[in-house]
Amino acid sequence: MSLLKRSIALILLFICFAGQHTYGQFVVTKVKDRNVNTASNGFFYSLPQTVFRISIVYEEVQKIRGPFADYAKEYLGTSDYISTTANEYNILNVDVFPEVEADPGQFYYISYTAEKTKDEKPAPAFHFTPFGTLLAVDDIKEGLPLPMPVNVDQTFIIGEGEQGFTYEADYHRKKKIDTVIRRITIDTVNIEQFLFKTSWVDKTPEDRADEAAKQITAIREARFNLLSGYQEVNYGESMSYMDGKLKELENSYLELFLGKKKKTVVSKTIYYTPSKGKVNESLLEMPDGSMVNIRVVPHELTDKLPPQPLEKPGSIYYRIPDEATVEVEYEDEVFFRKNFLINQLGIITTVPVSQTRLRFDPLTGTLTKFVRE
Numbered sequence: 001m002s003l004l005k006r007s008i009a010l011i012l013l014f015i016c017f018a019g020q021h022t023y024g025q026f027v028v029t030k031v032k033d034r035n036v037n038t039a040s041n042g043f044f045y046s047l048p049q050t051v052f053r054i055s056i057v058y059e060e061v062q063k064i065r066g067p068f069a070d071y072a073k074e075y076l077g078t079s080d081y082i083s084t085t086a087n088e089y090n091i092l093n094v095d096v097f098p099e100v101e102a103d104p105g106q107f108y109y110i111s112y113t114a115e116k117t118k119d120e121k122p123a124p125a126f127h128f129t130p131f132g133t134l135l136a137v138d139d140i141k142e143g144l145p146l147p148m149p150v151n152v153d154q155t156f157i158i159g160e161g162e163q164g165f166t167y168e169a170d171y172h173r174k175k176k177i178d179t180v181i182r183r184i185t186i187d188t189v190n191i192e193q194f195l196f197k198t199s200w201v202d203k204t205p206e207d208r209a210d211e212a213a214k215q216i217t218a219i220r221e222a223r224f225n226l227l228s229g230y231q232e233v234n235y236g237e238s239m240s241y242m243d244g245k246l247k248e249l250e251n252s253y254l255e256l257f258l259g260k261k262k263k264t265v266v267s268k269t270i271y272y273t274p275s276k277g278k279v280n281e282s283l284l285e286m287p288d289g290s291m292v293n294i295r296v297v298p299h300e301l302t303d304k305l306p307p308q309p310l311e312k313p314g315s316i317y318y319r320i321p322d323e324a325t326v327e328v329e330y331e332d333e334v335f336f337r338k339n340f341l342i343n344q345l346g347i348i349t350t351v352p353v354s355q356t357r358l359r360f361d362p363l364t365g366t367l368t369k370f371v372r373e
Helices: 005-016 069-073 204-229 238-258
Strands: 026-030 043-064 086-111 125-130 134-137 154-160 173-186 189-202 260-272 281-286 291-298 315-330 333-352 357-360 369-371
Touching: 005 238, 026 315, 043 125, 043 291, 069 204, 069 238, 086 315, 086 333, 134 189, 134 315, 204 238, 260 281, 291 333, 333 357
Parallel strands: none
Antiparallel strands: 026 086, 043 086, 043 260, 043 333, 125 134, 134 357, 154 260, 173 189, 281 291, 291 315, 315 333, 357 369
């Protein structure tokens, strides 16, 4: 090649490079055990992970044995009564809500390698969410601010009924009269002398059960007389009130034989973070030792993508989430089932920053906009 041709080629090459602007070079380093040197200018960012806020509402039913349960069949003629005090638990409702937070295992540090020259294009503008995750690069549209999650387990308890029995604490003394007969024989004459000895003793459980059964009979007769108009008095609207009070009184005495149920509604809020390799996990232990379990089954939609991100200069890391089916079950019964995008079950990859405008989903961290300039 002649000297003239080489000169022309160099001039053309210079013109081509002179018309281009480059970004300041930066290096992205993953944070591991505080291994990052922050002496150079730079900043941290993180990748988002999915956290489930799970609301579980269950009912605790306490079956309380009545103090006169042993006499229920004898005095009431029924075998339908609570024979043993026990507790049972019923799930009323389960809801699962996905939330997002910074993944503590996916923090990165972006550091600039050198000072910017006058020919370099201004460094890209990075936009972040309140969690410190990337929202956009050189994209002027700001994302909506996301509320910071408060990962606090909460418990609300609403009780109904009482454990005790209204008419169990009743007067339990009774008068006992003993008759003492003294026989006196004088010659052929027999004399009998009667002496009456009065004392107060405690009533036996059977005595108390007998009195309670008689009270039930008396209350039912009073209700019948009231409703049939035995008194021949127009009570008007008061009749409904009086009948209701008599019914409450009757139920209070019946509970002494049949037992009673005390219901308590408990609402719990639990936070759960899924992770790869964990499908079945215990979520909540009931007071009786039974477990509420959560099952996360990945759909493995990202399995065909490269599992390790390609490290390239001027590129940043982001996430591609995977879909999974989430189930919450208790005693082999499923109370919730739904599909969710779960960030940490997907993969981590890279995207170039130079001469591009990028935008990321604030909830999943996946790339939603890519414009090549």
